[in-house]
Amino acid sequence: EDKVVQSPLSLVVHEGDTVTLNCSYEVTNFRSLLWYKQEKKAPTFLFMLTSSGIEKKSGRLSSILDKKELSSILNITATQTGDSAIYLCARGGLNRDDKIIFGKGTRLHILP
Amino acid sequence: ETGVTQSPTHLIKTRGQQVTLRCSSQSGHNTVSWYQQALGQGPQFIFQYYREEENGRGNFPPRFSGLQFPNYSSELNVNALELDDSALYLCASSLPGNEQYFGPGTRLTVT
Numbered sequence: 001e002d003k004v005v006q007s008p009l010s011l012v013v014h015e016g017d018t019v020t021l022n023c024s025y026e027v028t029n030f031r032s033l034l035w036y037k038q039e040k041k042a043p044t045f046l047f048m049l050t051s052s053g054i055e056k057k058s059g060r061l062s063s064i065l066d067k068k069e070l071s072s073i074l075n076i077t078a079t080q081t082g083d084s085a086i087y088l089c090a091r092g093g094l095n096r097d098d099k100i101i102f103g104k105g106t107r108l109h110i111l112p
Numbered sequence: 113e114t115g116v117t118q119s120p121t122h123l124i125k126t127r128g129q130q131v132t133l134r135c136s137s138q139s140g141h142n143t144v145s146w147y148q149q150a151l152g153q154g155p156q157f158i159f160q161y162y163r164e165e166e167n168g169r170g171n172f173p174p175r176f177s178g179l180q181f182p183n184y185s186s187e188l189n190v191n192a193l194e195l196d197d198s199a200l201y202l203c204a205s206s207l208p209g210n211e212q213y214f215g216p217g218t219r220l221t222v223t
Contacts, residue, residue, distance in 0.1 A: 004154075034211060041200065042116075042214040043155070088154055099170050100145070100212070102154035 002026040004091050006103035014111050015081060021074040021106045023089030032092040033065050033072050038105065039085045046074070046087075076108075084110045115139060116205050116215035124221045125193050133188045133218045135203030143167070144186040145212060146178060147202040155202055161186055162208060190220075198222045 007022045023033070032050045036043035047056045052067035063074045076083055086105040115138035125131050137144050143162045147155035157170035161180035175191040184205070190197055198221050204212035 006154075032211075036214075041217040042202070045211050045213060048211045090154075099157040099160070099168050101157070102147075104152070104154045 002091075002101060004089055004101050004103035006087075006089050006106050008106060009104065010107040010109070012109045012111060013079060015079060017079050017110075018075065018077045019079060019108065021076075021087050021089075021108070022071065023073070023103055024069075024071045025091045025101075026070065027091070028067070028070070030091050034090045034092065034100075035063055035072070035074050036088040036090065037085045038088055043088055079108075079110045081110045081112050084108060116203060116213050118201075118203050118215040118218050120218060121216070122219045122221075124223065126223055127193055127195060129193050129222075130189065130191045131193060131220060133190075133201050133203075133220070135186045135188070135205075135215055137184045137186070137203075137205030138213050141205035141207055141213070142184050143206045143208050144180055144184065145204045145206070146186070146188045147204065148172075148197075149200040149202055149217075151199075158188065193222045195222050 004025045032048050034048050035046040047063045049065035052065050055064045060077045065072045086107050088105045090100050090102045092100050117136045119134045145160040146158040149155045158172050159169040160167045164180045177189045180186045200217045200219050202217045204214045206212040
């Protein structure tokens with residue numbers, strides 16, 4: 001069964017640090033790679049990546065997909081305590097009715 | 113505010129009982145997906161509904177079933193509850209193939 005593997009599983013850094021979260025997957029044909037932030041309950045959408053090598057940015061967050069390496073990274077620069085959350089990576093299927101596979105997430109804790 | 117709502121917020125059931133969880137999708141979204149998230153795990157795909165029909169299913173037994181209504185709201189039904197069914201149940205709405213927007217979830221505890 002194909003998997004989405006995230007690393008590290010947990011990370012503790014100080015405010016102001018830059019972090020890189022990793023996501024790797026196994027299938028080569030899929031529609032999109034998604035990143036979500038989960039603080040308490042509902043995951044909130046961050047990025048949808050469909051093309052390799054094109055960085056998407058939103059403020060201090062950025063993400064890029066590498067289809068050759070079957071991976072994606074999520075970068076957060078100048079971290080703040082409000083960035084503390086679980087970051088989830090998910091791979092969409094090739095067809096619209098294919099299931100979406102989530103990784104276990106990276107639990108990020110930012111120390112003040 | 114994502115616009116996706118779920119009810120109830122919390123629920124406690126005993127083993128063997130049945131439960132129905134409800135989800136109202138974001139305005140304009142015709143696709144609803146349900147996920148089970150156990151503690152320390154990522155969401156696991158249960159199934160997806162598109163225009164009132166099941167449109168993909170994960171590795172869950174038939175006692176997990178669902179419905180989607182003409183207004184695109186949805187229900188998740190679980191029969192013969194087991195202790196391992198205790199989890200956060202998330203509903204997400206979307207347009208087909210697009211990013212999903214999640215509701216706040218229903219925390220189900222089975223004792």
